[in-house]
Amino acid sequence: MSAEIAHAPALHHEHLSHQFEDIEQQRESYVVGMWAFLVTEIMFFGAVFLAYTVYRVLHHAAFYEAHKQLDIGLGTINTFVLLASSFTMALAVRCAQVRSRRGQVVFLGATLSLAGGFLVIKAVEYSHKFAHHLFPGQAFHYPDAAIADQARLFYSLYFGATGLHAIHVIAGMLVIGAMLVRALFDRDAKQDYMPVEMTGLYWHFVDIVWIFLFPLLYLIPK
Amino acid sequence: MTASNEPAAVPLSEAHLESVAPHADRAPSYLSAGHTLRSWLLTQDHKRIAVLYLISISLFFVIGGLAAGAVRVELIKPRGTFMSSELYNRMFTLHGVVMIFFFLIPAIPAILGNFLVPLMVGARDLAFPRLNLLSWYLYSAGGLLAITAALTGGVDTGWTFYTPYSTFYSNSQVTMTIAGAFIAGFSSIATGINFIVTIHKMRAPGLTWFRLPLFIWAHYATSIIIVLGTPVVAITLLLVVAERVAHIGVFDPRYGGDPVLFQHLFWFYSHPAVYIMILPAMGVISEVISCFARKRVFGYHFVAGSSMAIAVLGFLVWGHHMFVSGQSMYAGMVFSFLSFLVAIPSAVKVFNWTATIYKGSVSFDAPMLFAFCFIGLFLIGGLTGLFLASLATDVHLTHTYFVVAHFHYVMVGGAISAYFAGLHFWWPKITGRMYPEGPARLTAVILFMGFHLTFLPQFVMGFVGMPRRYHYYPPEFQTMHILSTAGATVMAVAYLLPVVYLLWSLRYGKRATANPWGATGLEWTVPSPPPTHNFDTVPVVTGEPYGYDEADAPLPVTDSVVSATMQATGGKTPGGTA
Numbered sequence: 001m002s003a004e005i006a007h008a009p010a011l012h013h014e015h016l017s018h019q020f021e022d023i024e025q026q027r028e029s030y031v032v033g034m035w036a037f038l039v040t041e042i043m044f045f046g047a048v049f050l051a052y053t054v055y056r057v058l059h060h061a062a063f064y065e066a067h068k069q070l071d072i073g074l075g076t077i078n079t080f081v082l083l084a085s086s087f088t089m090a091l092a093v094r095c096a097q098v099r100s101r102r103g104q105v106v107f108l109g110a111t112l113s114l115a116g117g118f119l120v121i122k123a124v125e126y127s128h129k130f131a132h133h134l135f136p137g138q139a140f141h142y143p144d145a146a147i148a149d150q151a152r153l154f155y156s157l158y159f160g161a162t163g164l165h166a167i168h169v170i171a172g173m174l175v176i177g178a179m180l181v182r183a184l185f186d187r188d189a190k191q192d193y194m195p196v197e198m199t200g201l202y203w204h205f206v207d208i209v210w211i212f213l214f215p216l217l218y219l220i221p222k
Numbered sequence: 223m224t225a226s227n228e229p230a231a232v233p234l235s236e237a238h239l240e241s242v243a244p245h246a247d248r249a250p251s252y253l254s255a256g257h258t259l260r261s262w263l264l265t266q267d268h269k270r271i272a273v274l275y276l277i278s279i280s281l282f283f284v285i286g287g288l289a290a291g292a293v294r295v296e297l298i299k300p301r302g303t304f305m306s307s308e309l310y311n312r313m314f315t316l317h318g319v320v321m322i323f324f325f326l327i328p329a330i331p332a333i334l335g336n337f338l339v340p341l342m343v344g345a346r347d348l349a350f351p352r353l354n355l356l357s358w359y360l361y362s363a364g365g366l367l368a369i370t371a372a373l374t375g376g377v378d379t380g381w382t383f384y385t386p387y388s389t390f391y392s393n394s395q396v397t398m399t400i401a402g403a404f405i406a407g408f409s410s411i412a413t414g415i416n417f418i419v420t421i422h423k424m425r426a427p428g429l430t431w432f433r434l435p436l437f438i439w440a441h442y443a444t445s446i447i448i449v450l451g452t453p454v455v456a457i458t459l460l461l462v463v464a465e466r467v468a469h470i471g472v473f474d475p476r477y478g479g480d481p482v483l484f485q486h487l488f489w490f491y492s493h494p495a496v497y498i499m500i501l502p503a504m505g506v507i508s509e510v511i512s513c514f515a516r517k518r519v520f521g522y523h524f525v526a527g528s529s530m531a532i533a534v535l536g537f538l539v540w541g542h543h544m545f546v547s548g549q550s551m552y553a554g555m556v557f558s559f560l561s562f563l564v565a566i567p568s569a570v571k572v573f574n575w576t577a578t579i580y581k582g583s584v585s586f587d588a589p590m591l592f593a594f595c596f597i598g599l600f601l602i603g604g605l606t607g608l609f610l611a612s613l614a615t616d617v618h619l620t621h622t623y624f625v626v627a628h629f630h631y632v633m634v635g636g637a638i639s640a641y642f643a644g645l646h647f648w649w650p651k652i653t654g655r656m657y658p659e660g661p662a663r664l665t666a667v668i669l670f671m672g673f674h675l676t677f678l679p680q681f682v683m684g685f686v687g688m689p690r691r692y693h694y695y696p697p698e699f700q701t702m703h704i705l706s707t708a709g710a711t712v713m714a715v716a717y718l719l720p721v722v723y724l725l726w727s728l729r730y731g732k733r734a735t736a737n738p739w740g741a742t743g744l745e746w747t748v749p750s751p752p753p754t755h756n757f758d759t760v761p762v763v764t765g766e767p768y769g770y771d772e773a774d775a776p777l778p779v780t781d782s783v784v785s786a787t788m789q790a791t792g793g794k795t796p797g798g799t800a
Contacts, residue, residue, distance in 0.1 A: 019340075019347035021760065025423055029349045033419040036449055040411050044453035047487050051461075051472055059478055136477075137469050149477045156470045156477070160461065 015192035027194055034198045038205050041168075045209055048161050052216060055153055062150030066142070067220045069134060070158070071125055075218040078121045079210065085114035086207040089176075089200050096183075096196035104183040104196065108176055111203065115173045122166055135159060161213055168206045175199050249753030251654065266351035267754055272337035273652070274358050279329055280721075282365055286320035287717060289313050294676075294707040300697045310693045311378035312394065318381030323403045324365050326637055327495060330502035331448075332361070332413055334644045335441045337652060339417055341745035341752065342435050344426025344761045349419040350412075357412035364406030371398035380691065382492070385473040385484045389465040397466060400459045407452045410498075414448030417441050426744070428763035432526070435743055435767050436519060439526040440505025443533035447494045447501070450537065455491030458484065482547055489540035497536040499633050500600075501529055503640030504571055507593050510643050511575045513741040514590035515582025518768040521574045528567035535564045545616045554613055561611035568604050572597060587739075588662030592643035595670045599635025603628060606681065624684030627677045635673050642669070642720065649724065650734030654751040657731060661723040669716035675709025742768055 013023040020026040056063050088110040095103030126135075133141040136156045142148040179199050182191060252269045255261070262270060293314050296305050305313065336354065340347050348354050371377060377399045379388045388396050421442050425434070462484070464470040471477045473484040512519045519525055541549060541557030575597060584590070606628040609615050619625060642665070649657050679702040684690070688699050695703070737746040744761055745752075 017351075018755070019345065019349065019351060020424070029419050029423045032422050033350060033415055036415045036418050037411075040415075040449050040453040043450055044457050047454045047457040047461075047490075050487070051483060054480070054483060055478070058480075062478075136471065140469075152471070152477045153479060156472050156479075160464060160470055160472065164457075 014190070015194075030194050030198060034201050038201065041205060045161075045164070048157070048164065049212070049216075052157050052161065055150075055157065056216075056220070059147075059150040059153065062147040063154050064220050064222055065144065065147055066151035066154040067217065069129075069132065070218050071128065072218050074121055074125050075214055078118055079214050081114050081118045081121065082207050082210050085111045085118070086204055088114065089203045092179075093193070093197050093200040096191075096193035099189040099193070101183055101186055101189045105180065108180040108183060108196075112173060112176050112180060115169055115176065119166065119169060119173075122162065129155070129159075158217055161217070165206070165209055165213060168209070172199075172203050172206050175202065249749075249755070249758060251749065251751040252754045253654070253751050255754045264355070266347070266355055268336050268340050268348045268351065268354055269652075269752065269754075271354050271358050272333050275328065275332040275336060275361070276652075278358070278362055278365065279325060279333060282320050282324040283329075283717075285369065286317055286325055287714070289317035289320065291710060291714065293317060294710040296693075297695075297703045298700075298707050300700055301694050305693075307693045308378065309376075311380075311691075312372075312376030314691060315377045315380050316372050319368055319377065319399060319403065322381055322495070323406050324361070324368065326499040326633055327410055328361060328406075328413070329499075329637070329641050330506060330644060331410075331417070331441060331444055331498070332357070334506065334641075334648060335417065335444075335502060336413070338437065338648065338745055339420055339441055340424070341651075341748065341756055342438050342743060343421060343424055344429055344744050344757060344763065345420060345424040346755045346757065348416045349424060350416050353412050354416055357409040357416075360405050360409035360412065364402045364404070364409065366402075367405065368399055368402030371395035371402060374398070382488065383459065383462055384488075385462060385465070385481045386475065389462055389471075389473060397463050400463055404456055404459050407456045410448050411452050414445040414452070417445040418449065421445075426761050426763055429744075432523065433763055433766055434526075435505075436508035436522070436525050436529070437502075437505035439529045440501045440508070443529040444498050444501045446533050447498050447536060451491040451494040451498075454487060455495075458487040458491070482544065482549060485544050485547055486540070486549075489543045490537070493540040493543060494533075494536040496629070496633065497532055499637045501532060503596065503637045504529065506640045506644035506647070507575060507596050508571075509741075509743070510589045510593040510647050511578050512768045512770065513647070513739050514587055514593070515579045515584050516770045517578050517582040518766075518771055519574065520577035520580075521570070522766070522768070524570050525574050528570040531567040532564065535560065535567070539564060539611075542611055542616070545613055546620055558611055558613045558616075562608065565604065565608060568600075572601060572604075586663070588657070588659060588666055589643045589647035591663055591666035592639050592646065592669075595639040595666055595673075596636055596643060598670065599631050599639060599673060603631025603633075603636055606631065619684060621689055622684035623680040623688045623690055626690045627680035627684060630677050630680075631673075635677070639666075639669065642666070645720075645724075647739070648745075649727070650738045651745060651750050651752070653728055653731075654734050655727045655731030656734050656738060657727045658723050661719055665716050665719045668712060668719070672709050672712030672714075672716055676706050676713055677709070679703075679705040679709075742770060 016023050016026055020029065088107045092104055092107035092111060095107055129135055133139050134151075134155050136152045136159065140152055140155070142151040144151070176199060179196050182195070252267055255267070255270075256265075262274065265271060265274075292305070293310070296302050296310055296313070302310065336348070372395075375395045377392070377396055378394045379392050379396060383396065383400065421434075421438060461470075461472050465472060465474060471479050473479045473481050475481060508519055508525060539557055539561040541553055542561045545554050545558075575593075606624070610619060610625060610628060646657055646662055649655070683699050683702040688695060688702070734750040736749050738750070739746075744757075744763070747761065748756055
């Protein structure tokens with residue numbers, strides 16, 4: 001192929017795609033691309049945070065009352081679960097970089113389990129809210145009629161924001177699962193570490209979104 | 223920034239001017255790299271993906287154009303000619319949705335940008351070819367959803383999907399149409415990320431930021447807008463759907479929600495989206511003007527900087543869509559002031575293009591005529607924008623045909639003229655064939671005439687009070703509406719002609735040389751059409767772009783290096799090849 005001519009032989013690398021000159025350029029491109037993607041994700045959640053900010057300023061007292069129905073205990077546990085998963089993800093990236101297949105399998109597996117645990121706890125919380133008619137659908141009913149409308153707004157934002165976050169957790173789990181399978185089949189530990197590192201970046205982002213959501217939703221000051 | 227592209231890594235002895243020669247006998251062109259449907263639908267070649275985009279975007283342009291035609295015909299009589307009011311609402315919404323989300327936003331970046339960004343920066347492809355192919359599939363899926371929605375009842379909200387009409391009252395295919403726009407949004411995000419990474423990381427050795435063609439600067443600025451803006455409209459539209467389908471109300475005033483918040487979030491993207499349409503157009507114009515005036519672009523750094531300035535300022539002016547929506551008067555004053563500021567970088571561009579033409583060796587080939595169309599129409603579109611940026615006049619003019627005329631001058635007059643300019647300019651590069659010059663020049667003239675005939679009357683009737691989007695109107699506006707519809711007919715001719723002669727040229731057009739215009743830029747150093755991997759050898763750039771002034775004089779290049787300033791044009795003039 002004509003493209004081959006352009007390479008000095010020393011620059012060839014087992015993981016190099018044809019459009020790049022050398023492996024450094026390819027890795028830097030991955031990093032820039034991933035960060036650009038994360039910027040789009042920040043803007044995506046940014047609109048929800050903006051809506052939340054506007055309405056909390058407008059209806060602060062009602063938001064304070066409504067947030068009391070959230071389970072701070074479960075929310076706190078979930079925060080630690082997700083933080084732990086970020087820690088194991090960081091270890092998995094490290095293991096990928098030093099080409100430890102065993103370490104990758106262990107830590108990706110741990111991350112996947114913690115992410116699953118997060119979703120289970122979230123599901124328990126959701127089911128409580130549905131049982132108490134706090135899901136802002138047709139069956140919504142808030143005990144204090146005076147602030148029912150604003151409480152509905154709060155729960156719209158609660159379900160909107162945590163639901164979007166949960167979708168991102170699920171997407172992350174799919175990618176982490178793919179990385180896990182990839183590591184399992186990587187008998188000679190020859191795979192490029194960059195995909196795992198990119199997965200790590202994404203997972204930390206998912207974690208950080210929750211770090212903002214948790215205090216905004218669960219810890220509203222009076 | 224290009225530390226990874228050490229020039230020393232390139233076998234310099236091979237990277238010389240031979241890549242200029244039309245060596246079709248060596249690397250096969252990207253068009254002949256495979257003839258099966260599969261070789262096109264699964265391609266990762268940015269040039270083939272650009273052609274896929276060209277075909278599908280053209281189809282959507284036809285659909286949007288037919289809808290526009292139907293609206294114009296309907297408005298010939300004060301009480302309509304053949305549509306019910308419900309159908310009329312759905313028709314202008316179809317026109318808006320298709321033209322904005324499926325034509326104007328992707329047109330120049332996804333077709334010309336896709337084809338040219340890697341060529342202009344001296345790369346073999348975009349950074350993420352599979353993502354690029356995915357973007358085309360997302361675009362097509364989004365487009366099919368939107369068309370399905372139109373065929374199964376249509377939407378009557380207007381392309382703006384204002385709440386609470388879209389969330390509560392409208393009995394039409396809002397959800398499906400929004401799903402289409404949402405998916406198409408991800409296609410444009412994919413393109414934006416690809417351009418940003420490619421421009422940052424894949425420039426050829428020696429191609430520093432201030433040696434980049436202005437087309438690249440424009441696409442870089444556009445990509446930043448796409449990456450920052452599109453996700454916001456995506457989540458906003460998602461919230462509309464959530465409110466409509468699941469009654470999770472964030473914008474619903476019955477529950478303390480605020481429809482004006484929807485407008486803020488919507489215009490936070492949709493105003494910058496205007497710059498997604500016009501910035502790449504401006505990039506095309508810089509290339510074309512410079513080539514056909516045979517002069518370096520006047521004030522290169524300012525033109526490049528003005529693209530970035532427009533990208534930044536564009537995010538700070540969305541509130542001028544909401545002067546009468548109940549936002550605070552003080553917010554209105556700030557937005558008004560900031561909107562005026564956008565005029566500065568826009569004027570920098572127009573003045574610098576004019577200065578580029580001044581004392582240039584101007585030739586009037588079709589791309590240049592389209593570029594003149596652009597400047598003339600954009601000038602009017604831009605200046606009337608100032609009327610609308612002024613608080614007091616906007617209160618009178620908003621929601622009238624004045625606004626319709628204003629944004630059509632920018633988005634249709636401007637963006638489509640530039641799109642045609644670019645399509646003709648790079649047609650030889652894309653297809654390997656020359657288009658016929660006579661019909662193309664005629665098209666530019668017809669387009670210019672037809673455009674004014676269509677939209678100048680709309681300024682007038684808007685100014686005297688004809689509201690936009692109305693189905694029925696008082697009889698005194700009929701003359702203006704008839705003029706406008708007549709103009710639309712003339713414009714239709716200008717849109718159909720290129721379809722005919724460009725398709726004709728694919729078979730009967732004169733074969734194009736590598737550089738038929740004697741233009742500068744790396745894309746003209748490779749054969750027409752280019753081989754699959756673009757460059758046989760990695761080009762090394764040693765000079766500034768647009769070295770037209772030196773076209774007859776020796777350039778600062780050694781014989782071991784290909785220069786972006788293209789000594790190899792041999793000082794050919796465009797007129798000589800026309």
